Amino acid sequence: MLLPRFLKIDLRSLILALAVISVMATLSNSFYATYEAQRALLISNTLDANRVYAxxxxxxxxxxxxxxxxxxxxxxxxxxxxxxxxxxxxxxxxxxxxxxxxxxxxxxxxxxxxxxxxxxxxxxxxxxxxxxxxxxxxxxxxxxxxxxxxxxxxxxxxxxxxxxxxxxxxxxxxxxxxxxxxxxxxxxxxxxxxxxxxxxxxxxxxxxxxxxxxxxxxxxxxxxxxxxxxxxxxxxxxxxxxxxxxxxxxxxxxxxxxxxxxxxxxxxxxxxxxxLAGLDQQMMHVLLKIIPINLLILLFIWISAIFISRPLWQLAHKAKLMDQQESLKNIARIRVWYFEAAQLKQAMLKGLGLLNTRITQLHNDSHTDSMTGLFNRRGMQQMLDSYQALGQPLAVIALDIDHFKQINDGFGHDVGDQVLAALAALMQQGARQADAVCRSGGEEFLVLLPGLPLPLAFEIAERLRQRVAAHPMPGAGHITISLGVAHWPGSDDDLNAVLKQADKALYEAKRRGRNRTVLASRDQQPVHDSALPPPEDPPKRGHPD
CATH class of the missing domain: 3.30.450.20 (PAS domain)
Structure with a gap:
């Protein structure tokens, strides 16, 4: 692939150019500041001397x-x-x-x-x-x-x-x-x-x-x-x-x-x-004295630029050959001696794996729900495959809006859509950068929490439930949600089975009266739930669901 001409400039040249520009700008600014200071001093001294003399x-x-x-x-x-x-x-x-x-x-x-x-x-x-x-x-x-x-x-x-x-x-x-x-x-x-x-x-x-x-x-x-x-x-x-x-x-x-x-x-x-007659001559003497020092500074910067840019230049050169069989070994042989180059080298080594390709694909529109901005089922499945490939333990929260049909029937589907979007926003506000918030269908959502133990995931689910219950939704007032929490590999060795465990815990929360969180266990029986009383149901303008 042909690169634009300006992209062919190497880091060494950029550092040297930046150094030259910086030194020249500093020199010019210092020279100008010195000139102005000397000029002001001469004028001030002359005025004061004439005042004293008069x-x-x-x-x-x-x-x-x-x-x-x-x-x-x-x-x-x-x-x-x-x-x-x-x-x-x-x-x-x-x-x-x-x-x-x-x-x-x-x-x-x-x-x-x-x-x-x-x-x-x-x-x-x-x-x-x-x-x-x-x-x-x-x-x-x-x-x-x-x-x-x-x-x-x-x-x-x-x-x-x-x-x-x-x-x-x-x-x-x-x-x-x-x-x-x-x-x-x-x-x-x-x-x-x-x-x-x-x-x-x-x-x-x-x-x-x-x-x-x-x-x-x-x-x-x-x-x-x-x-x-x-x-x-x-x-x-x-x-x-x-x-x-x-x-x-x-x-x-x-x-x-x-x-x-x-x-x-x-x-x-x-x-x-x-x-001011002698000022120009004085400034020329100043310039002649500072030029050699600045030349030595430029020489030092040029030598430093060679050592700084060498690891990055080698990494850039090897990046063009990443499709070769020996690319991993070639990149691993490059000696890096400062943090940024070491991080870049590590990122390049990781980038050769399938994970980065799949995670990048998650950002495509085809993996996102248009209404809520959350991952759709395809994006959710992509994330699950990535976690399973890495062996990354994760907690799963399945949640559902209580009486959502009643909201749709009583207030209209437009209000229902607004409630879904508002709930999605609340979930994203409380999520970490590494978490994946997904809309699995209708009023059902799924939150993937990599690296979190089950008790902590339960606490997060409870905080989310309480926040939703306290937050008025546009056009519908207060709503409640029911949640089921499971963990992989704690709840089951099969990740898909863990999702089902979270679903079962969710429906158990519904069965127990809604507006609660239920934990799933390995034997597929819910073992614990929150016991807070639900708030009043939203006002009814249609038939109950």
Whole structure:
């Protein structure tokens, strides 16, 4: 017989193919999982590093601004008695500007918003009246002020840090101010610009009006930033990290932190592509390290497949020659070393006998009763022949429905058929897989119980009787059955005689009042029966049987 092409694949090839697919799938899954884990770790670490970096710079900037105000407060105290002494004013301005690199310029402005001293004096603004809103803010508030960015009289884009000057009577005299040029070098740009990377990473500062007041590229200072989730969060006072696409369309990993002193925000960001640039190379190193191990695993699986498949291959090869005279000996010579192959070998040896052929035939429709699904007389006889050929002891239960004619006459044959089917279902529910439940004719049934002793068979019959009596049947209510139990070879040496013994015990149960179980003996006399009282007979709508 020619087999389809796919059935010609041997077990060794299947095992190897399955192993290769499994190893490749595992390798791919592991590689992908590692890639995703590394990718997520790099992104998470970058976000966290940028957050920490932004928070540190925000803290340093806040400290620098507080220090600047402290310097101005000290100068304001010194300048209060010398507001009309130009020499003292200029000397203090020079000291204040040169003391640190905090300010690009310093100035003293009187209460009329007129500049009375400035350093460096090259600015040429002494005597000028300040009119801009940012410049006059210190006069109107008479409080320490850090202004928003503005363009000064000398044309510099700057912020001003001022401190009010009061005399001993707390009369307001003006203020001393230091300016930080946003597009020039100073302490602020030194703090923010010392860690500028060349991979696209950047750090910038925005003021409360979303204006960029610091950026490594001075050309971008003064830009208004719109539609930026990071700026939204940092100006609301939040500290954290966020992945976003910036205004240039670049995917960025940003950390941010606020500067409480000024309500500014510091943003440190790095391109996502730069963060993941080395990931592909790392994964290639991982792949090169795990490939040799997986090749060794495949080699081991291939060798194992040979040893695992050899007994099965030999059994399959001998199966094609089972019609030969030496097939039993050939199969018996095959060495099997694991359970499944041993079981298969044993099954093949048993399968050469007539028993498997006959049992297989029992599954054909010709051996089954169409109404109940039970074995018919032909199927029952086939089973009996098999048991007798094997010498298999068995118990036999013969049973019959009490007053079945009354059910048919009173309720109709359709209801009678339903009762038969329901009874068959109850019998099958309580049967073992090895048991054979048969319909021997009409309302008569036979149950073959291989390997069961007579007392146990009697108990099973009793349980069945009680279950049937307690179970309402469709359309007919409660019914009862009578049962006879015999055993082969206990009741008789001839199996057919044992069936007759079970029948006689059944009819003895009928004679004794129905709804009972009677045991048969070797001398063909019933020896024992159940003594439970029968339930009420089913309702009568016709003539009694």
């Amino acid at each position: 928070a540190k710079l925000a803290e340093m900037t806040n400290t620098m601004l507080q220090s600047s105000q402290s310097q101005l407060a000290y100068s304001a105290a010194l300048l209060a008695p010398a507001m009309k002494d130009d020499s003292t004013l200029l000397s203090e301005m020079q000291r204040l500007q040169q003391q640190t690199a905090t300010f690009n310029s310093v100035a003293v402005v009187n209460a009329d918003a007129v500049v009375v001293a400035v350093y460096p004096d090259t600015l040429q603004v002494k005597g000028a009246r300040l009119t801009s809103q940012s410049a006059r803010l210190s006069i109107t508030t008479r409080q320490p002020v850090i202004t928003d960015p503005f363009i000064s009289l000398s044309g510099n884009y700057l912020i001003s840090i001022s401190y009010p000057i009061f005399d001993k009577e707390q009369v307001y005299l003006g203020y001393v101010a230091g300016t930080i040029y946003l597009q020039s070098h100073n302490m602020l740009s030194g703090i923010l610009g010392q860690h500028y990377y060349q991979d696209g990473s950047s750090l910038y500062v925005v003021d409360r009006n979303r204006t960029r007041i610091y950026h490594p590229d001075s050309a971008r200072v003064g830009e208004k930033i719109r539609d930026n989730g990071v700026v939204d969060k940092v100006l609301s006072g939040e500290e954290g990290a966020l992945a976003l696409t910036d205004e240039t369309g670049t995917e960025m990993l940003a950390g941010f932190a606020p500067i409480p002193q000024t309500h500014w925000g510091v943003v440190a960001q790095r391109p996502r592509a730069a963060t």
